Amino acid sequence: MAGPLEGLKVLDIATIIAAPFAATLLADYGADVLKIEMPGHGDGVRSFPPFKNGKPLWWKAANRNKKFATLDLRMPEGLALFKQLLPRFDVLIENFRPGTLDRWGLPKEVLWSIQPRLVILRATAFGQNGPYRERPGFARIFEAMGGLTYITGESEGEPTHPGYPIGDSIGGLFGAVGVLAALWKRARDPGAPGEEIDLALTEATFRLLDVLAIEYDQLGAVRSRIGNANGYSAPAAVFRTSDDHWVTLAGSTNALFAANCRAIGRPDLVEDPRFATNDQRVKHAAELNEIFAVWCAAHPLDEVLTSFNAAQGTLAPIYSIDQIADDPQVRAREVITRVADRDFGTVAMTNVVPRFTVDPAQMRHAAGDVGQDNDEVFRTWLGLSDKEIDRLTERKVI
Numbered sequence: 001m002a003g004p005l006e007g008l009k010v011l012d013i014a015t016i017i018a019a020p021f022a023a024t025l026l027a028d029y030g031a032d033v034l035k036i037e038m039p040g041h042g043d044g045v046r047s048f049p050p051f052k053n054g055k056p057l058w059w060k061a062a063n064r065n066k067k068f069a070t071l072d073l074r075m076p077e078g079l080a081l082f083k084q085l086l087p088r089f090d091v092l093i094e095n096f097r098p099g100t101l102d103r104w105g106l107p108k109e110v111l112w113s114i115q116p117r118l119v120i121l122r123a124t125a126f127g128q129n130g131p132y133r134e135r136p137g138f139a140r141i142f143e144a145m146g147g148l149t150y151i152t153g154e155s156e157g158e159p160t161h162p163g164y165p166i167g168d169s170i171g172g173l174f175g176a177v178g179v180l181a182a183l184w185k186r187a188r189d190p191g192a193p194g195e196e197i198d199l200a201l202t203e204a205t206f207r208l209l210d211v212l213a214i215e216y217d218q219l220g221a222v223r224s225r226i227g228n229a230n231g232y233s234a235p236a237a238v239f240r241t242s243d244d245h246w247v248t249l250a251g252s253t254n255a256l257f258a259a260n261c262r263a264i265g266r267p268d269l270v271e272d273p274r275f276a277t278n279d280q281r282v283k284h285a286a287e288l289n290e291i292f293a294v295w296c297a298a299h300p301l302d303e304v305l306t307s308f309n310a311a312q313g314t315l316a317p318i319y320s321i322d323q324i325a326d327d328p329q330v331r332a333r334e335v336i337t338r339v340a341d342r343d344f345g346t347v348a349m350t351n352v353v354p355r356f357t358v359d360p361a362q363m364r365h366a367a368g369d370v371g372q373d374n375d376e377v378f379r380t381w382l383g384l385s386d387k388e389i390d391r392l393t394e395r396k397v398i
Contacts, residue, residue: 003030003361011036011089012066013073015043017139017165018201019095019123020063021172026091026179027065028352029361034377035063039070039396042370055343063367064339064349069378070371070398073104077397084382086114091179095123098133108196118194119182121175127200137201139165146205147212153225170208171201233278234285235260238318239296241304249292251314252278263311264295341366374398
């Protein structure tokens with residue numbers, strides 16, 4: 001089985017990470033995704049490091065399970081070919097600035113005249129309307145203006161971005177969810193028209209920070225940076241072990257607090273009135289964190305994990321990728337799997353999330369080269385002759 005979205009046809013004309021990630025998620029679940037790139041250089045992610053033998057590894061993972069063709073929609077012949085392709089697809093994903101497709105002769109009215117039930121996902125930094133609609137955006141902008149960067153970092157330090165463009169990934173997740181919601185409406189009503197989805201990627205990041213708006217509205221509070229504390233439970237911090245590994249600890253209920261206290265041999269802490277409730281523990285977080293920090297610093301990682309696991313405490317090691325790859329739970333569930341790749345035979349990639357029991361999705365292949373599937377798309381699907389394909393290639397239409 002190919003997955004729950006087997007038979008869904010998705011046309012991905014987006015670039016970089018966020019919107020293409022939405023298409024990749026749909027491909028992971030079994031959708032047939034064709035990614036259209038500009039002739040020649042292709043998508044910008046192809047230039048992102050790391051590389052092996054000149055091949056972009058990030059690209060291979062970020063756009064897995066797709067087919068790849070080239071087409072310049074800005075040229076009249078490219079536009080005509082695009083219109084011939086469109087009826088084959090259920091979903092169109094794009095991330096150009098608002099109005100770009102309109103200027104190229106592809107407003108939504110034209111798209112829907114060709115494919116009336118088309119679901120159009122438009123992903124931009126700030127949405128299709130508003131004073132910032134024309135502004136460009138990347139993950140750091142979404143994280144910064146979506147509120148995430150301001151609350152991340154040490155209390156006396158500078159605002160801190162994650163070490164990975166998580167703002168893009170967040171947007172891609174919301175994009176995929178939006179597409180599926182629109183498709184559900186279509187599935188319920190065979191006569192339903194298409195849908196246009198306006199995904200503002202900055203809003204996607206802000207959406208995850210549920211408490212900020214209501215906290216500010218009702219209390220006038222502006223949440224700021226608190227390092228590795230969390231503000232809603234204690235103890236909660238990052239601790240160093242005696243052999244220089246790092247662990248993290250959290251847990252807000254009285255039962256979990258008791259388990260964590262047993263793990264460090266301090267069941268007496270449960271009886272301390274300062275720590276009787278979660279609210280009181282938060283007020284005395286510094287004292288609690290120090291107690292747990294001292295204990296962790298006196299024990300190597302293996303002993304720390306053994307003790308907390310035996311007590312059913314809520315502590316975990318902070319993993320680097322080599323530790324993730326070596327973890328028995330990761331291996332048991334094949335969280336990292338081997339995927340077919342043209343250049344390296346097979347490569348390691350994160351597996352499909354979540355897992356489907358009845359109709360499991362399968363990893364098919366890593367992302368391919370620029371225009372890798374041009375022959376199938378233009379010769380087999382559209383019926384172009386060798387001579388016509390050569391002419392269009394020479395003119396850089398495809």
